[in-house]
Amino acid sequence: MLFNSYPFLFGFLPIVLAGFYALGARNREWALLWLTAASLLFYAWWRPVNVLLIAPSILINYGLARAMERTGQDKPGHTKIILIAGIIFNLCFLGYFKYLNFLGGALNDAFGTGFVLTQLVLPLGISFITFQKIAFLVDIQAGRVSRFTLRDYGLFVLFFPQLIAGPIVHYREMMPQFRAASCRFDATDAAVGLTLFSIGLAKKLILADPLSRLVAPLYGHAAAGVPQSLTEAWIAALGFTLQIYFDFSGYTDMALGLARFFGIKLPMNFNSPLKATSIIDFWLRWHISLTRFLTAYIYNPMTLALSRRRMALGKPVFGGRNTNLSAFLVMLAMPTLLTMLISGVWHGAGYTFILWGLLHGVLLCVNHAWRLIRPRFWPDTKRYNRRMAPIGFLLTFLSVVFAMVLFRAPTVSAAVMVWKGMIGSYGAALPQAVFARLGVVAEGLTALGIHPAWTSGTLLVEATLRIGVLLLIALLMPNTLEMLAPYEPALGVKPAKDPAWLRRRLSWAPSGAWAVGVACIALAGILSLGELSEFLYWQF
Amino acid sequence: MSDEQERLTTLTQILRDLLGDDSIVLTAATVRDDIPGWDSFSYINFIVAVEAEYGVRFRIADVESFPDVGAIVAAIGTAARR
Numbered sequence: 001m002l003f004n005s006y007p008f009l010f011g012f013l014p015i016v017l018a019g020f021y022a023l024g025a026r027n028r029e030w031a032l033l034w035l036t037a038a039s040l041l042f043y044a045w046w047r048p049v050n051v052l053l054i055a056p057s058i059l060i061n062y063g064l065a066r067a068m069e070r071t072g073q074d075k076p077g078h079t080k081i082i083l084i085a086g087i088i089f090n091l092c093f094l095g096y097f098k099y100l101n102f103l104g105g106a107l108n109d110a111f112g113t114g115f116v117l118t119q120l121v122l123p124l125g126i127s128f129i130t131f132q133k134i135a136f137l138v139d140i141q142a143g144r145v146s147r148f149t150l151r152d153y154g155l156f157v158l159f160f161p162q163l164i165a166g167p168i169v170h171y172r173e174m175m176p177q178f179r180a181a182s183c184r185f186d187a188t189d190a191a192v193g194l195t196l197f198s199i200g201l202a203k204k205l206i207l208a209d210p211l212s213r214l215v216a217p218l219y220g221h222a223a224a225g226v227p228q229s230l231t232e233a234w235i236a237a238l239g240f241t242l243q244i245y246f247d248f249s250g251y252t253d254m255a256l257g258l259a260r261f262f263g264i265k266l267p268m269n270f271n272s273p274l275k276a277t278s279i280i281d282f283w284l285r286w287h288i289s290l291t292r293f294l295t296a297y298i299y300n301p302m303t304l305a306l307s308r309r310r311m312a313l314g315k316p317v318f319g320g321r322n323t324n325l326s327a328f329l330v331m332l333a334m335p336t337l338l339t340m341l342i343s344g345v346w347h348g349a350g351y352t353f354i355l356w357g358l359l360h361g362v363l364l365c366v367n368h369a370w371r372l373i374r375p376r377f378w379p380d381t382k383r384y385n386r387r388m389a390p391i392g393f394l395l396t397f398l399s400v401v402f403a404m405v406l407f408r409a410p411t412v413s414a415a416v417m418v419w420k421g422m423i424g425s426y427g428a429a430l431p432q433a434v435f436a437r438l439g440v441v442a443e444g445l446t447a448l449g450i451h452p453a454w455t456s457g458t459l460l461v462e463a464t465l466r467i468g469v470l471l472l473i474a475l476l477m478p479n480t481l482e483m484l485a486p487y488e489p490a491l492g493v494k495p496a497k498d499p500a501w502l503r504r505r506l507s508w509a510p511s512g513a514w515a516v517g518v519a520c521i522a523l524a525g526i527l528s529l530g531e532l533s534e535f536l537y538w539q540f
Numbered sequence: 541m542s543d544e545q546e547r548l549t550t551l552t553q554i555l556r557d558l559l560g561d562d563s564i565v566l567t568a569a570t571v572r573d574d575i576p577g578w579d580s581f582s583y584i585n586f587i588v589a590v591e592a593e594y595g596v597r598f599r600i601a602d603v604e605s606f607p608d609v610g611a612i613v614a615a616i617g618t619a620a621r622r
Contacts, residue, residue, distance in 0.1 A: 142601030284579055292580065296604050300584045304600060307588040317592045318585050321560050331588070336581075368581070375560030382563070385576070 001045040003254045004204055004529060012042065017261055024183025031183035032155060035262065039158035043124070050123045054158075057093055061086065061133050062153050068140045079141055086137040094130040097122050102349035124538065125164035127346055129157060131293055136171050138297060145171050152178070161258035165251060165537040167269035167289035173491060174264070181263040191510050192487045193260035195518050199480050200253030201525035207470055208246035209533050214463055215239040215408070222414040222421075229429030229451070233421025235463045240408040241401045242470045244536050245274060248287070251535045253480050256490055267292075268490040271481060274400070274474045277385075277392035279363045280371075282400060290343070299339040307331050321375055332368050337361040347407075352415060356406040363399050433457040478503040544568070547613045554589045558582060568610030590616065 001008045016038040024031035044051045064086040071078040104115035136156070139145050148171070155178060156171050157163075218236035222228060228236065252270040259266045273286035283291050307317050310331065316324060318331040337358065344357015378384050402419065409415035420426060427449040435442050435452040442452075478499075483506050485495040496503065508514055552566045559577050572578045578586070587603055590596075590612065596619035606612050 142599075142604070144601065144605065280579060280581060295580045295584075299581070300603065301600055303584045304588065304603070308591070308597070311592055317588050321557050331585070364581075371560070371577075379560070379562070381559075381561040381577075 001042055002534065003251070003258070004201060004525075004533070006529060009526070009529075012038075012045075013258075020183060020262060021185045028181070028183045032178060032181075033151060036151060036155045036158060039155070039160040039163060042160040043158065043163060046124050047121065053123050054129070057090075057133070058154055058157055060089065061137065061157075062150055064089075065137060065140050065145075065148070065153070068137070083137055083141045087134055090130050090134050090137075094126055097126055099345075099349045128162075128164065128166050128168055131168050131290075131346075132157065135168070135293060135297060139171055145175075148175070159259070159264075161255045161262075161264075162266055165255075165535060166287075167252065167255065167267050168293050169267060169289070173267060177264050183263070186263060188487065188510065189260050189263050192484060192489060192508075193257040194522070195484065195508060195514070196253045196257030196260060196480060196489055198257075198518050198522035198525060200250040200255075200257060202521045202528075203246045203250030203253065204535070205250075205525050205528035205533075207473070208243050208250060209528075211239050211243035211246075211466060211470075212533065214459075214466065215243060219408055219410065219414065219418070222417040223410045225413075225417065227426035228418060228421030229426055230421060230424045231429055231460065233418050233426075235467065236408075236418050237401050237405050237422055238467050238471075239463065241274075241404045242467060242474065244404065244407065245474060246470065247536045249479075251537060256480075260489075265488060265491045268481065268493060270479075272474070272479045274397060274471075275393070276396050276400075277389045279360070279367045279396055279399060282396055283360075283364070294339050294343055298342060299335050302335040302338065303331060306335065321372060323372060328369065328372070333365045336364050336368065340364065351412050352406045352409055355412060355415075356403055359403050359406065363403070427451060431457040431460050434460075476502070478506050484508045543617070544613055547616055548609070550593060551590065551609060551612065554593060555586055558586055558589060566609050568608065568613060570609040571607070587612075594619075 001012060003009075016035070019034050019038070020031050023034050040051060040055075043054060064082055068079045068082045068086075071082065107113050108115055136145070136153075152175055156169075156174055159174070162169060215236050218228065218232055218239075221232075222236070249270050255269075256266050267289050269287060269289045271285040271288065273282050276282035276285050310317055310327070316322075316327055318327045338361075340357045340361030341354065342357070343360070344353045344355070347353045347356070374384065375381065402422070405415045405418045405422075406412070409418060429451050430445070432452040434457050435445075438445065445451075481489050481493050482496070482499075482503055485493055486507070488494075499507070548566055548568065552564060555566060555575070555578070556562050556564050559575070559582065561577065564575060566575075572580075572583060584603070587598065591598065594616050596616055598615055598619060602615060606615065
């Protein structure tokens, strides 16, 4: 069931909320049980058979966690073995559905083997759910989870606002909230939730979806091997970047808003990533809960293990400006590349995602290296940041847009076609209609390599306007977290000490003016409900 | 100078080297958000450098949950005694 569908908005959500508040007034436990059951129904809606997959996996994980809890302090060795078994189980579960086909295909390509590929249907949200389950087991081993019941665990895994595409949450940040939740209607929570949800819905349906219709034919052409002119290629790259930006940002706002109806605050996931002034900064703003997971459970343990080995061998460790090349390569570049490779593979089983992950890994390494080299000739960090921020922003933006092509293109060769178009390999082009009106000038343009294109003048104008307006929104407007900051829209969000003028003007308050504004946004969103369009991140 | 003060001075120097910023001063109450550039990526390198400096090993679970610099200073003490 999509958040942006009639059955969800006018059937499922009102019924679940009414039941939750009504039960909460009598008994909190019933309300939470109701929420867990509703979440299971939400999951089953799409393909009921998936419940038969997710339910046993929840039970097995719960059993493993209980076993770890029992061995706990007395036999840490046993706990570790159960943990490893649990991680392997969860990874195999994910691997079977997500990667088996890709692996078979890759082996067939490479060695001419004849593995028969059957198209398994990927259970919705499995990548997100798997990460969350692994994190839970690791947290048990680390002693970060004190007590839990099957209902607690089931609710943690299934909580429908963040079930399909995150934010990826930790048990220790969710369960205390569920335990403390009043499970009753709260006017402030409802107002904040409604605002977040309405803005998210509008972002998805009004801002992101039209771009999808705009860029789809362009990637179709690239896949078919049709060369793209400079303008077309840039429309494809910028258009998709903004599409996924508003799609994911909209999804995240809706997830935060839905959780808030139940009195629950989800962690930050999206914080104006296109405003980033470095690639490191970008990853601290885009899909924050994934970066947090990858650093805590993959990057940090890997770096720690590698450096301890180096220390044992008596080699110097990474120490910033005193670092030598080998320490940089082993302790920073290697874990970064591996982590981003895993991130790429996690997003999808395909060469484009692997390449996308590696590309971001390389960009992060360059960023880290620059951070080390720069102070040697420009020691004043504050001044450097002030002066060079615009250049940092531009480089980051272009890198992100270039890499995003891999996220959308169906094959690597299609992505290369778009990239070649972006650097002008296939020349520039103007719409046929514009060309026809230019007369003699057109001949001169042809001599310069500018030729008439299939795109209509209307399409060009529409694309330019849409991309321009959305860029301005993404780069200049305060985001929803900033607008709602005094009401903690996401866990740990605090109001800025000295907000800029626009942010002060657009700071949300429970007032009549905002009620009318948000109602208009919600109405515009609901009126745009039409053909169902999935969230891009639901495919992962 | 007390043990704690001495460790804070050493930790400050380590972070200055790591981030290439000599204006950094750490106190027991400093959290990562207070220091520009001290993000989740450079955090682990700081921990590694501290381990190397004091010849100690933190538990990875603790590393993820140090609330502030004071907790790291305290953990150096416990790890050294272990």
